[in-house]
Amino acid sequence: xxEGILLVLSxxxxxxxxxxxxxxxxxxxxxxxxVSHTTREPRAGEQDGQDYHFVDHQRxxxxxxxxxxxxxxWAEVHGNYYGTSRQDVEERRAEGKDVVLxxxxxxxxxxxxxxxxxxxxxxxPSLEELERRLRGRGTESEExxxxxxxxxAREMKAAASYQYLIVNDLLPVAVRSLQSIxxxxxxxxxxxxxxxxxxx
Ligand code: ADP
Ligand code: 5GP
Numbered sequence: 001x002x003e004g005i006l007l008v009l010s011x012x013x014x015x016x017x018x019x020x021x022x023x024x025x026x027x028x029x030x031x032x033x034x035v036s037h038t039t040r041e042p043r044a045g046e047q048d049g050q051d052y053h054f055v056d057h058q059r060x061x062x063x064x065x066x067x068x069x070x071x072x073x074w075a076e077v078h079g080n081y082y083g084t085s086r087q088d089v090e091e092r093r094a095e096g097k098d099v100v101l102x103x104x105x106x107x108x109x110x111x112x113x114x115x116x117x118x119x120x121x122x123x124x125p126s127l128e129e130l131e132r133r134l135r136g137r138g139t140e141s142e143e144x145x146x147x148x149x150x151x152x153a154r155e156m157k158a159a160a161s162y163q164y165l166i167v168n169d170l171l172p173v174a175v176r177s178l179q180s181i182x183x184x185x186x187x188x189x190x191x192x193x194x195x196x197x198x199x200x
Contacts, residue, residue, distance in 0.1 A: 036084055071170075
């Protein structure tokens with residue numbers, strides 16, 4: 001069986017990446033979300049093992065220091081640590097599943113060096129709209145909000161290093177764009193829309 005795609009998605013916080021991804025995954029079969037480990041506190045409604053593996057600093061360090069490395073990539077983002085389990089990703093790809101990584105620009109840089117990912121950057125229509133969305137979500141303290149907005153301008157500069165760019169203005173358009181990218185990449189790998197190998 002051919003190995004699944006490694007899809008790397010990055011966006012400034014509050015841009016709508018989680019919203020887009022949930023819709024895409026609900027409609028397109030064969031995609032697996034890579035659940036990251038993080039030292040950040042869970043938000044209301046977030047579930048351990050589903051949104052993230054919520055761990056303390058000690059546990060994060062012990063995974064990071066496993067040899068060969070327990071993390072495919074890891075980074076400090078907005079003052080917290082985040083990492084992607086190497087074993088989870090490799091096992092799912094070996095099963096032929098397309099694995100989606102929702103990771104920041106530092107993590108994407110690391111993955112580019114060790115694998116051949118499909119990379120997608122999602123940008124907000126403007127920084128003003130990004131702030132409206134982040135405030136509207138109501139999950140961040142004023143301090144966390146300031147950090148995320150300050151980092152957004154820097155993160156946007158990395159957009160040029162990604163293969164695809166989606167501006168999340170109208171949500172259905174952004175959802176369709178991401179679905180189209182995944183379907184096109186499956187066709188490149190001689191697989192059908194659901195990710196199964198074609199007969200020729
Ligand atoms: P991220 O995962 O990138 O941090 P979220 O998916 O949590 O962002 O979205 C941030 C907020 O913006 C949420 O309240 C979400 O409902 C809203 N949102 C997402 N996409 C759009 C859009 N296209 N237009 C308006 N609001 C949006
Ligand atoms: P949030 O705290 O809003 O869920 O995520 C903050 C940022 O961390 C986002 O840019 C998100 O993509 C990134 N992130 C989430 N998981 C990982 C990971 O495993 N590795 C890296 N490098 N970044 C991650």
